[in-house]
Amino acid sequence: MPTVVLMDVSLSMTRPVSLDGSEEFQRKNLAVHGLNMLFEHMSSNYRLEFTTLMAFSSLWELLVPFTRDYNALQEALSNLEDYDKTCVEAALQGVSNVVQQEWGSACPCQVVLVTDGSLGIGKGSLRHSLQTLKQRGDEKKFPLPFPFPCKLYIMCVANAEELQMSDAMDNLEELLRLSGGDGQIFTVEGTLCMKSVQAMFGRLIDHAYSPFLAVLHCGNLSADVQVFPRPEPVVIDEEVEPIPRTVSTEIDEVGTGTTDELEDEPSASQMAGKSPNFCVLLHGSLKIEGMVALVQLGPEWYGMLYSQADSKKKSNMMLSVFEIGPEPLPWLGKISHLGPISEAAENPYGEDDNKSPFPLQPQVKRSYAQNVTVWIKASGLQTDVQKILRNARKLPDKTQTFYKELNRLRKAALAFGFWELLKGVADLLERECTMLPDSAHPDAAFQLSHAAQQLKLASTGDSQYAAFDHNIVPMHTDFSS
Amino acid sequence: MFSVAHKTVFVVDHCPYMAESSRQQVECDVLTKSRAQGVIPLAPVSKSLWTCAVECSMEYCRILYDIYPRNKLVNYIVSDSEFHILNSWRQEDQSIQELMSALAAVGPPNPREDPECCSILHGLVAAVESLCKITELQHEKRTALMDTAERVANRGRIICLTNAKSDTHVRMLEDCIQETILEQNKLAGGSDRLMAIQQCDLVLVHIYPQGEDTLVSDRPKKEISPLLTSEVHSVRAGRHLATKLNILVQQHFDLASTTITNIPMKEEQHANTSANYDVELLHHRDAHLEFFKSGDLHMAGTSTRENGLKETITLKWCTPRTNSIELHYCTGAYRISPTDVNSRPSSCLTNFLLNGRSVLLEQPRKSGSKVISHMLSSHGGEIFLHVLNSNRSILEDPPSISEGCGGRVTDYRITDFGEFMKENRLTPVSESSHDPSGKLPAERAKAQLERHTRYWPMIISQTTIFNMQAVVPLANLIVKETLSDEDVLTCQKTVYNLVDMERKNDPLPISTVGSRGKGPKRDEQYRIMWNELETLVKTHAGDTDRHQRVLDCIIACRSKPPEEEERKKRGRKREEREDRTEKNATKDTDEKSWQDSERLKGLLDKEDQESEVIKDSPDSPEPPNKKPRVATEEVQPPERAKGPVSLLTMWTNRITMANSRKHQEFVGRVNSVNSKFELYQQLKDENGMDVHENGKASR
Incomplete structure (x- = not known):
């Protein structure tokens, strides 16, 4: 999940913090200190996170675009300048643009808003923005909620009492509510000082930037792994009370399956002595064999591990988390009903690895895979009638197709209660019979009048002739003698 | 899991007035010029209100079953002088074939039946009773969650296709359903196989013949009671009804529409030429998440059609490629159902996909640059619309595994572990085969x-x-x-x-x-x-x-x-x-x-x-x-x-x-x-x- 750090650089951030010691700090200094701490933590424990640094006052500025270079971020922090008043709405609009431009609108993001809690005055202030929420047209909509999933963390370089003296806290809470995600407001506990700000950022780190450490098990083989980005808990809705589900930190490998993809570029590995790790072994074998490993992440929650190459030289193990449920990929069937091939009488993958038990076919074919009859549009009905007539003119060569199409039409007409059509088609067949050329095979006339008669009988609804499962069979004729 | 979409009851009016003609005529005798001389063409046929209602409801079910093969259940009831329940909530009863067979047995309404004895009410009461009946899934979940059985909800929807007499008549029907729910909920308390209804959405579709004025007014969804909401749609029979039910199935099951454009297809008559065709597909709307969220709908080639209710996103066919590297960034796969299933362009596209080919879909953007955003491909006889990530990926440039723990060890038993993995491959085991150990x-x-x-x-x-x-x-x-x-x-x-x-x-x-x-x-x-x-x-x-x-x-x-x-x-x-x-x-x-x-x-x-x-x-x-x-x-x-x-x-x-x-x-x-x-x-x-x-x- 990429992180946007949105730093308040308005004048109010330069307010001095009264300290017992000799040195005098501004709130900005404390904030920068806290952010440095966050960046240092990320560079050592969360180094794959993309982070951007934006500064805002009445305007906003992108200081460092999304990067994993934490030195660049810290460098930019040390060169912050001071500007005019705070305008949160414009800055959030900026965040929205920057994130969408980079990641689109499906990628979840974390926004860390660092402010002193004085949220501007008059037009452009957060208070004003929130008061005018309902009076806006589509063009000037408030940027929250963002189009992308977002966790908003508001870091106040101020303590809660200070914020509650004005309506700042209420406004920030409203902001959090509007963001729609499960963010949080952090305030300084106790007096404002280096230490308390450190503690506040420490709480943010614990909450949002703790690495996800897990153990990958394959029978008795195991390896400690870090999963990045962190798999977030999933809330299953549509139940009376939704239960959040979290990925278990004990990942169980269930077994392996074959993928379609095969890569032929071996990874360049370097020589050196270190203790062997199961993950590396598994990765190597998955890559060579072009297989994936099925892993269990929790009760009825599965995923797969596979080797993914970003370039020709580098490849790494990737975990894809499936949707929660007993049957995340329908063509595999229920995961709990996948068993070892050793139980099968015959290797379902073939002795030469030339076949596969997958994909499983659904019990009932989808409508597009079976010959369904739909007459919603007149053209559908016309096509079906014409098909019968076309075959009628080629009797007796097309006897089988003729009756197949006839029976398909008959079934649909009976189900739809469309008896008028049965009569109509019977009339058409009778007409065709009278129009047969002299050269026609005598059987054609017999079959046509037989079919017409059967349709007419069906159109009476008489249970003897109008049964759905009944099929009109060709009239038995013998012209050989 | 148990939203109103879990249970849908169709109640279709089978009273004598439904035998009336829709007055929409279909010319099914298309005469070719060479044969036209001296032949009197067959008079056009017209569907009855009943036929219109049945075929549109079947189309609703077809789309539903294509996209949700399990756990979205339909119970079909017809009503005349009594009610006829055509199927049950059981999974094996959930198919178009089953319903068609049962409908054929019912046949069209008898115009000579005494209209005084007939009423849609019989069916509506039966529908409420049916909603109280527990489904296999509800039963399974209730048994699985013994201690938290009350978490399993019972909600449902009644879609009533009828010809109502007036707005007052509609209100009477609503009141009757409300009363029945209260009665049935009392009964349900004391039974294992019944559940009280927590929420019921009534969708009443009033069908009237072409050329007549409607006696019933449209009304958006409103709450009758905490247990019952009701909406009324007044629709002319024929294609208007079909469009209405197509819109409803999309609303009821969170579907969206994608039109694949520029599909090259050989002409039936001239095999050496090919023309470009469009095919419309329905699927879960999450496949459009990226468009909805970014407000990009219009940029992505949205068009609004007919009565302004139906929207589709247009994506362009790309010539199929064989390598599947794009799969890596696939973020979702959704079942599809063609809107016009047996049209030639639709069946050409679906057969192409069922034969194992894939099609990449391009998204026309405002800047003119084109981005591949989706892919169509089938797995095991089912076609899925795959969503591909077209933005920068946060997974880009991952470190090589050789930089991590154990990455520098060079004599791993890679080949042996490959053999080990092959021996430990998985295969589907039928649910019926029971292992003595009792282990799955x-x-x-x-x-x-x-x-x-x-x-x-x-x-x-x-x-x-x-x-x-x-x-x-x-x-x-x-x-x-x-x-x-x-x-x-x-x-x-x-x-x-x-x-x-x-x-x-x-x-x-x-x-x-x-x-x-x-x-x-x-x-x-x-x-x-x-x-x-x-x-x-x-x-x-x-x-x-x-x-x-x-x-x-x-x-x-x-x-x-x-x-x-x-x-x-x-x-x-x-x-x-x-x-x-x-x-x-x-x-x-x-x-x-x-x-x-x-x-x-x-x-x-x-x-x-x-x-x-x-x-x-x-x-x-x-x-x-x-x-x-x-x-x-x-x-x-x-x-x-x-x-x-x-x-x-x-x-x-x-x-x-x-x-x-x-x-x-x-x-x-x-x-x-x-x-x-x-x-x-x-x-x-x-x-x-x-x-x-x-x-x-x-x-």
Whole structure:
């Protein structure tokens, strides 16, 4: 999940913090200190996170675009300048643009808003923005909620009492509510000082930037792994009370399956002595064999591990988390009903690895895979009638197709209660019979009048002739003698 | 899981007035010009209100079943002078075929029936009763969540297709449903198979013939009570009704529409030309998440059609490619259903996909640059719309696995683990096949993984036995859950073969692995090998008696370290050695091993009872008399001495012993491999040891 750090650089951030010691700090200094701490933590424990640094006052500025270079971020922090008043709405609009431009609108993001809690005055202030929420047209909509999933963390370089003296806290809470995600407001506990700000950022780190450490098990083989980005808990809705589900930190490998993809570029590995790790072994074998490993992440929650190459030289193990449920990929069937091939009488993958038990076919074919009859549009009905007539003119060569199409039409007409059509088609067949050329095979006339008669009988609804499962069979004729 | 979409009841009016014509005429006799002369065309046919209602509801179900093959259930009820329930909530009743068959049995309404006796109310009351009936899934979840059974909800929707008389009539129907819900909820409290309704959405569709004015006004969804909401749609029969139900199925099941444009297709009449066609598909709306969220709908080629209610996103067909690298960034796959299923363009596209081809779809953007955002492809007879990530990925530029823990180790048993994975592949097991252990197949797969990994060294230099072809039969068998007598026999043969190798002083792969110079001496190598083999088998010995027997065999057969010390001097101390063999033999009290060799006797050559054990070893098929000295004097499996000795063996022993007394055997011959012996081994050994001690890799 990429992180946007949105730093308040308005004048109010330069307010001095009264300290017992000799040195005098501004709130900005404390904030920068806290952010440095966050960046240092990320560079050592969360180094794959993309982070951007934006500064805002009445305007906003992108200081460092999304990067994993934490030195660049810290460098930019040390060169912050001071500007005019705070305008949160414009800055959030900026965040929205920057994130969408980079990641689109499906990628979840974390926004860390660092402010002193004085949220501007008059037009452009957060208070004003929130008061005018309902009076806006589509063009000037408030940027929250963002189009992308977002966790908003508001870091106040101020303590809660200070914020509650004005309506700042209420406004920030409203902001959090509007963001729609499960963010949080952090305030300084106790007096404002280096230490308390450190503690506040420490709480943010614990909450949002703790690495996800897990153990990958394959029978008795195991390896400690870090999963990045962190798999977030999933809330299953549509139940009376939704239960959040979290990925278990004990990942169980269930077994392996074959993928379609095969890569032929071996990874360049370097020589050196270190203790062997199961993950590396598994990765190597998955890559060579072009297989994936099925892993269990929790009760009825599965995923797969596979080797993914970003370039020709580098490849790494990737975990894809499936949707929660007993049957995340329908063509595999229920995961709990996948068993070892050793139980099968015959290797379902073939002795030469030339076949596969997958994909499983659904019990009932989808409508597009079976010959369904739909007459919603007149053209559908016309096509079906014409098909019968076309075959009628080629009797007796097309006897089988003729009756197949006839029976398909008959079934649909009976189900739809469309008896008028049965009569109509019977009339058409009778007409065709009278129009047969002299050269026609005598059987054609017999079959046509037989079919017409059967349709007419069906159109009476008489249970003897109008049964759905009944099929009109060709009239038995013998012209050989 | 249990939203209103879990249960849908269709209540279709079967009263005499539904037999009325929709007055929408279909010309089904299309005459070609050449045949037109003198032929009176057939009068156009027109569908009744009933036919319109039935075919549109079937289309609703078709789309629903295509996209949600399970757990979105339909109960179909028709109402005239009484109600007729055409199917149940059970999964096997959920198919178009089932419903069509039941509808055929009902037939069209009888226009001569007394209208006074007929009412849609019978069906609506039955619908409420039906909503109270528990479905398989609700039952399953209720049983699974015993303590939290109240979490399983019961909500549903009633779609009523009727011809109402007036707005007052509609209100009367709503009131009646409300009352019935209250009554039924009381009953449901006392039953296992019934559940009280927590929410019911009534969708009343008033159908009237073309050219008439409606007597019922449209009304958006409103709350009648906390349990019941109601909405009214007043629609002309025919294509308006079809469009309405198509919109409803999209609303009810969170669907969205994508139109694939620019599909090249051969013309039916002119096979050598091709024209471009469009096909509209429905699918879960999450496949459009990216568009909805970013407000990009209009940029992505949205068009609003007909009455302004239906929207579709247009994506452009791209010429299929074979490589599937794009799959890596697939973020979702959604089932589809074509809107116009049996039109030629639709069936061409679906057949193309069902035959295993994939189609990438391009998204026209405002800047003019085109981005591939979706892919159509089938899996197991079902077509899915795959969403591809078209933005920058946060997974880009991941570190190489070689930068992590263990990334610099180079002698992983990659190939062996590949074989291991292949043996542990999964296959679907039918739900009906019951395992006596009561474990689910996946649990059995995990148990197999556990057994197969009890001893599994990850790198080549950590293992000797897995580098030896001779150990393969035992290694493959010992991990099995149960062993047959034959399996035990094979394992024992493997052990005897190793004994034979040791006796012949065959080299072990241990010394060639890694770059540690010469490595340990041969007898030390065998000691390591035996230890490792014992470790492997010990992890399984507790499983069954037969597993234990394999371990017993190894313990009994392997030469103990003191013996190996002896072995070095064996050239000079032959008599002592013979004594010891006898001692060992008396110590051997392992009945199982003994029984095994007894059994072998039956299986193998009965005449030569002494040599049979040697024949055990698959790698020494020659008769023992070719190498009598080796066969009788070297490392004899101790139990062999216990058996009766043949005359031939006794004679050979005697001669050999006599001969050996006459001279001292050359050290080289004693330690030779295939009658070859490497000279000046000590020098190499010493060098090797030195290098090893320094921990440096020379060579």
